[in-house]
Amino acid sequence: MVLLVTVEKLGRLRGTAAELAAAARELGGEAEGLVLGADPAAAAQELAAYVPRVVALKGSFDAAEAVAAAAADRAQALGAEVVLFSADRLGQSAAPRVAVRLGGALLEDVTALWREGGALRARRFSYLSRVTETVEAVASPVVVSVKPRALAAAEPAAGAGQVSVEDAPAGGDGRKRVGERTAAQGARLPLEEARVVVAGGRGLGSAERFAQVVEPLAEALGGAVGATRAVVDAGWRPYAEQVGQTGKTVAPELYIALGISGAVQHLSGMNRSKVVVAVNKDADAPIFKVADYGIVGDVEAVGPALLAAVKELAAG
Amino acid sequence: MKVLTVVRQVPDAEARVRAEGGRVDLSGVTFVMDGMDEYGVEEAIRLREAGHDVEIVAVAVGPEHFAEALRRALALGADRAVHVVTDEQLDPVTLAGVVAQVAREEGADLVLTGGKQADWDSAALGPAVAEHLGWPHSDWTTSLALEGRELRLQHDVDDGVEELTVTLPAVVTTQQGLNEPRYPTLPNIMKAKRKELQVRDLAGLGSPAPRVRVVSQEVQVRPRLNKVVGGDPAEAAREVARLLRDEAKVI
Numbered sequence: 001m002v003l004l005v006t007v008e009k010l011g012r013l014r015g016t017a018a019e020l021a022a023a024a025r026e027l028g029g030e031a032e033g034l035v036l037g038a039d040p041a042a043a044a045q046e047l048a049a050y051v052p053r054v055v056a057l058k059g060s061f062d063a064a065e066a067v068a069a070a071a072a073d074r075a076q077a078l079g080a081e082v083v084l085f086s087a088d089r090l091g092q093s094a095a096p097r098v099a100v101r102l103g104g105a106l107l108e109d110v111t112a113l114w115r116e117g118g119a120l121r122a123r124r125f126s127y128l129s130r131v132t133e134t135v136e137a138v139a140s141p142v143v144v145s146v147k148p149r150a151l152a153a154a155e156p157a158a159g160a161g162q163v164s165v166e167d168a169p170a171g172g173d174g175r176k177r178v179g180e181r182t183a184a185q186g187a188r189l190p191l192e193e194a195r196v197v198v199a200g201g202r203g204l205g206s207a208e209r210f211a212q213v214v215e216p217l218a219e220a221l222g223g224a225v226g227a228t229r230a231v232v233d234a235g236w237r238p239y240a241e242q243v244g245q246t247g248k249t250v251a252p253e254l255y256i257a258l259g260i261s262g263a264v265q266h267l268s269g270m271n272r273s274k275v276v277v278a279v280n281k282d283a284d285a286p287i288f289k290v291a292d293y294g295i296v297g298d299v300e301a302v303g304p305a306l307l308a309a310v311k312e313l314a315a316g
Numbered sequence: 317m318k319v320l321t322v323v324r325q326v327p328d329a330e331a332r333v334r335a336e337g338g339r340v341d342l343s344g345v346t347f348v349m350d351g352m353d354e355y356g357v358e359e360a361i362r363l364r365e366a367g368h369d370v371e372i373v374a375v376a377v378g379p380e381h382f383a384e385a386l387r388r389a390l391a392l393g394a395d396r397a398v399h400v401v402t403d404e405q406l407d408p409v410t411l412a413g414v415v416a417q418v419a420r421e422e423g424a425d426l427v428l429t430g431g432k433q434a435d436w437d438s439a440a441l442g443p444a445v446a447e448h449l450g451w452p453h454s455d456w457t458t459s460l461a462l463e464g465r466e467l468r469l470q471h472d473v474d475d476g477v478e479e480l481t482v483t484l485p486a487v488v489t490t491q492q493g494l495n496e497p498r499y500p501t502l503p504n505i506m507k508a509k510r511k512e513l514q515v516r517d518l519a520g521l522g523s524p525a526p527r528v529r530v531v532s533q534e535v536q537v538r539p540r541l542n543k544v545v546g547g548d549p550a551e552a553a554r555e556v557a558r559l560l561r562d563e564a565k566v567i
Binding site: 247283 | 453
């Protein structure tokens with residue numbers, strides 16, 4: 001039995017739930033869904049398009065502790081051998097707790113998951129994404145967090161599954177109180193979902209130049225704006241736009257790096273991009289090693305020239 | 317109160333990581349205290365500097381050379397260090413059980429650890445230690461203040477920043493922005509040599525069996541075209557735009 005765990009978002013199913021369904025199908029056997037949240041009924045109906053049975057638990061699941069407790073209880077009741085989470089922040093926070101509660105193994109932030117010789121194996125990154133490793137669970141049950149957007153979403157199954165909505169037992173002992181949540185400002189288009197990312201670094205010289213060069217190019221390409229840590233630390237851009245080890249990990253079709261030298265911490269957040277373009281005045285900058293197309297030159301001149309060239313192409 | 321700050325000694329971010337025969341080969345690589353663990357050590361020191369009565373114990377579970385991270389923590393301001401020496405590759409959940417046992421024996425009130433260490437790329441240690449101990453946790457923490465037995469925290473969540481109030485004992489994992497770590501001074505490095513660095517073995521902590529095994533590792537190299545386009549900015553830009561449309565087919 002594979003248990004898929006997800007937390008509803010504004011009453012809807014998170015897109016990553018269909019990726020968990022894909023992972024569950026790859027493993028085969030029985031599967032069941034668990035949808036947690038204040039308003040889980042509609043999301044549970046959506047998830048029932050993928051799995052034959054879904055339990056929706058209505059309650060407060062803002063904290064990872066509550067998510068973990070509910071998931072572990074359900075897994076135990078079902079005798080689940082695999083528990084799947086999406087490796088978003090909440091999932092990465094709850095999954096280790098579930099593994100400890102169940103006395104099982106954790107396969108974290110995986111990009112592929114399969115059975116081999118009776119064991120569960122997965123692929124994941126390590127060493128700041130420079131290394132790809134294959135890991136095997138040697139304890140059971142196995143809790144897995146699946147890297148968002150690493151797996152193709154499953155297609156809905158033929159018939160709708162059965163849904164039951166229950167009230168979550170009163171939980172929490174008051175040792176952790178979740179207060180206000182402030183939405184990240186900036187990003188119009190979520191970085192991780194963008195097909196094109198145009199990112200800027202210190203080479204742009206100032207917050208004003210960054211806005212003048214990076215923003216219009218991102219807009220012209222229908223993409224999102226990304227930034228390096230140095231730029232975020234300098235206060236030029238919000239943290240929500242940071243790409244790298246302590247920021248977001250992105251893998252767009254096209255990544256354009258403007259005035260970015262390419263520190264490993266930054267590369268670890270973007271080196272899975274399909275096509276990379278780099279513009280930097282230093283021909284020896286490490287960013288050129290991961291670039292498909294490079295222009296050695298002043299980003300202040302090349303950036304606007306790229307914008308003009310893209311517009312020219314679009315105009316035919 | 318007692319603060320445990322967990323540290324790992326990891327390859328320098330600029331180090332070239334190689335793989336040989338399906339294993340990462342770290343020979344010749346420079347190691348440093350993990351940058352995110354450093355935020356934890358710094359935060360513990362700042363609690364003391366803010367006037368709280370804290371004893372800071374730096375803890376590492378890992379091979380011999382992890383002692384360097386502990387010595388650095390001592391030079392920065394930790395009072396004592398505990399090194400559980402093992403060459404065994406423990407997965408984060410298993411290693412968390414060892415840290416939890418040390419925290420129990422020490423009677424810790426707060427455990428600080430990096431949000432995601434640069435060797436195993438895992439964010440699991442903090443939440444797993446908390447679960448082993450039955451404590452609450454805050455991960456990706458960007459702001460921390462202690463009032464009595466209450467921590468007021470801000471931490472990164474998927475779509476923004478969330479405020480938390482957590483009652484001690486608790487586990488806190490770090491995020492960039494929590495603080496700006498200091499450097500050890502030469503006198504403090506000298507003084508640190510006289511501080512206690514206790515060495516323990518895994519057997520004394522229950523010899524937990526790993527729950528995950530690494531089957532193989534390879535260095536991920538995505539083949540890149542590395543085409544450098546020359547000419548004046550306008551020409552070069554036009555050529556790159558054309559290549560993106562006609563060759564890469566991404567615009």
